[in-house]
Amino acid sequence: MSSSPALVRHEEAAVVTATEPPASAPVATPAGIGVLAGRWYRLNGDRIRAMLICIASLVVFLLVWHLLTKYRVVFFVRFTNVPSxxxxxxxxxxxxxxxxxxxxxxxxxxxxxxxxxxxxxxxxxxxxxxxxxxxxxxxxxxxxxxxxxxxxxxxxxxxxxxxxxxxxxxxxxxxxxxxxxxxxxxxxxxxxxxxxxxxxxxxxxxxxxxxxxxxxxxxxxxxxxxxxxxxxxxxxxxxxxxxxxxxxxxxxxxxxxxxxxxxxxxxxxxxxxxxxxxxxxxxxxxxxxxxxxxxxxx
Amino acid sequence: MSVVETRPVRGHIEVKNFALSYETIDGSVAAVTNTDIHVNPGEFVSIVGPSGCGKSTFLNAVAGFLKPTEGTITVDGEPVKGPSAERGMVFQQYSLFPWKTVRENVEFGLKMRGMARSQRERAARTLLGLAGLEAFEKHYPERLSGGMKQRVGIVRALATGPKVLLLDEPFGALDAQTRVIMQQILTNMWQRLKISVLFVTHDIDEAIFLSDRVYCMTARPGSIKAEIPIPLERPRQQSMMMSSEFLALRRGLMSLIREESLKAMGGEISDLGMQGLNIELHGQSLADVI
Missing domain, CATH: 1.10.3720.10 (MetI-like)
Known part of the structure; x- marks a missing residue:
């Protein structure tokens, strides 16, 4: 390990910085509720979006069903007797x-x-x-x-x-x-x-x-x-x-x-x-x- | 380094007149012929050779998976009849059981032997500690890096206390940096455990760095072309790979292997193909040619 002086100096430097608390580390300070909510949304946003679309698509399905049966649509298929x-x-x-x-x-x-x-x-x-x-x-x-x-x-x-x-x-x-x-x-x-x-x-x-x-x-x-x-x-x-x-x-x-x-x-x-x-x-x-x-x- | 050294007494591999051939529709095709090797107790021996020369086939025969067509394989005087926990093996493809945690993988051989759960748990932990893997005992192999997987593979093979350790290009799938570290770990573990090792590789540096002796194999059908003792001192350090001694050994082995590799590729590189390498392009770029 002592082959290169440059390497040794570098290692010493690393040791010194390691003993001091690193300034830029993410410190766990209590963040504002808004910040937390924003962070939570960024992490779970995709899932929430998928869930909302899922609900919306089911609602649209029920709505179309309801309309088709309410007006007893006959267009190739007959909704005359289909229950609402x-x-x-x-x-x-x-x-x-x-x-x-x-x-x-x-x-x-x-x-x-x-x-x-x-x-x-x-x-x-x-x-x-x-x-x-x-x-x-x-x-x-x-x-x-x-x-x-x-x-x-x-x-x-x-x-x-x-x-x-x-x-x-x-x-x-x-x-x-x-x-x-x-x-x-x-x-x-x-x-x-x-x-x-x-x-x-x-x-x-x-x-x-x-x-x-x-x-x-x-x-x-x-x-x-x-x-x-x-x-x-x-x-x-x-x-x-x-x-x-x-x-x-x-x-x-x-x-x-x-x-x-x-x-x-x-x-x-x-x-x-x-x-x-x-x-x-x-x-x-x-x-x-x-x-x-x-x-x-x- | 004058520690009291107890000379190992077990793990003596002796292969005599070995030949192995496959039956095909055109008759039998020799994979390995006329091979004699031995590994002394506690010795680290490598077999290097061009790809496809039959070195893995040979190792599989020593493990007991393949029967020699001719010749005998004995370990401490006992003929090899089939695979056994006496000959631990490490495969290139890691071969950890994905459904077992790291510790369960290491315990497997002991479980097969009927050792009680608490006892084998303790043994596995100790061994994992030796390889610096204690913290990962509950992980499934999927979550480990290639180097860690192979360390587990080695520890698992060692757990049953085998007489010899057989390694079939164990670092072949690793990247160059990890491979160097793994070689260092392996040589360190071998130094401490003093187990006989038969190591198959196509990497010349790896063979020299790790071994006491290197066998060089010919192109298919494989046979032993040369046996080269590696007189480098132990423990081995990475820095030795730059020493003139190492480089001289490397040059020697390189030229032996190169000859065989060219032979092995004979079918691929014909004279005509070689001529292609000499066609003068007169400064044309690829776009001009096509």
Whole structure:
């Protein structure tokens, strides 16, 4: 370190200034409330702006809906019988105290929970095992590829034949809808596992089961959660279709029944309920994903 | 520097008559042939060679990932049968587990060995302290710089107390400044731990600066072209890289490697291609040519 005198002098200078309080450092003096507010706005401005636009766009949507139905616009599409937002709100206010409506929702949620959980419980382990063992992959993959393109709704007649009760066949349809996205994405995640990480684990003394648990599984988790999110979406699609066709209860049946009974506001109410439930369940999966993968947060 | 030195007794790598070839549709293609090397206990040995010469393949065989087609690899007399925690490895691509914190990464080998949680936590902390990484124990690798990631990688490989440490171009992905610092850290850690090291690199300066001995490999199929002892004193300092001794070693190795690199690039630079380098442009700029 003593090769150059210039360097030494520079270092000494640095030491001297370091011991003195630096004059230009940002000192935490209590700033005025206006200054703080300005600073807060500069940091969060973008978010506030996005939020305001979001609210405005929803308000405009409701307004257009209201106007279209109020004046019963007929322009290619017919708004003659479409319920107005206020009518839908009225029917919502009534439905929320109606045990039958709540039962529809509860039953749909139960079917989703059963069908989707079964799909995850079968799809994820199967995908992991298929990704790890070639023979399992070679045996199962062809069957899965043949069945995968068949939409879950196309299974409805077959499901009614297969299962003794309607309830079981609807859960089965929901299961089928979410099963393939979960399986395929898990498998995809397994193929993308970095082989260097597997080698690193081997070098550190990991055996097969540990490598599976400590490397393959966590490495595939992001794709597993992608599969679960997509699977949840398809589960709702399949459930609603199955309920409309063969149900006696459920939010899909409620929506269809509303049409048959000329309860037009209830059609929109059913649709909105389905949308809200679908959104809530995908948010739930995302939240679980964030908890399960704390390393993903930057 | 006359500290009482305990000579290490373990970590003796012996590779004899090594050859490795791949089967292809056109028959077998040799990646490495006729290679004999050894690393004495506590010695720092490097293998340098042009890219694609098979030095990484060779190191992977020593690690136990590839089986030699011919020859034997032994560590302390025991033949290498597969990867094991006895031979710690550091990869160029960092290879930290992204889902584990820095400390969990370091603990991994101990966990595999079945060590109790509290015990391995303490061991990991001590090792991280050695590398100046204690403050980052709870960070996920994503948040670390390349140099820090590789320090964690080295500490993780050391945590199981391996007989030898194998490093496959560990600083290859780092920028030049970080690389120099990492070399200093590695030589410092090696000095304190006295572990046998087999280090693969294409960087001649790095090999000379770190090693007791350097093997120079030929172009593919790789074999040992020369073995050069590095008599520079320890501990090594960056300033030594300007010494005439260092520069002489560098010149020697450089010419050995250059020959092989040209051979390795033989397919790319044909005689005709070389002629292109001599075409006189008579002061024309690029715009005139196109």
């Amino acid at each position: 937002p206020l009518a839908v709100y009225d029917s919502f206010a009534r439905a929320i105290h109606d045990p039958k409506f709540l039962l529809h929702i509860a039953l749909s949620c139960r079917r989703i929970l059963l069908g989707f959980s079964l799909a995850a419980l079968v799809g994820v382990p199967l995908g992991l095992v298929m990704g790890r063992f070639k023979l399992v992959h070679e045996v199962i993959f062809p069957v899965s590829e043949v069945l995968r393109p068949i939409p879950a709704i196309a299974w409805v007649p077959m499901a009614i034949m297969l299962w003794p009760t309607n309830e079981q066949s609807i859960v089965f349809i929901t299961f089928l809808g979410s099963f393939f996205p979960i399986l395929v994405n898990t498998l995809h995640g397994m193929t993308l596992v970095d082989p260097v990480l597997v080698r690193a684990a081997r070098c550190l003394g990991a055996r097969e089961t540990s490598i599976f648990r400590e490397v393959y599984f966590p490495a595939s988790l992001p794709h597993i959660f992608t599969g679960l999110t997509i699977g949840m979406g398809v589960a709702w699609v399949s459930l609603i279709a199955a309920e409309m066709i063969s149900g006696q209860y459920g939010i899909g049946y409620f929506t269809w029944e509303a049409y048959s009974l000329v309860q037009y506001p209830d059609i929109a109410l059913g649709m909105i309920a389905i949308g809200v439930l679908g959104l809530a369940s995908s948010l739930l999966i995302r939240a679980v994903g964030r908890l399960a993968m704390p390393w993903g947060r930057a």
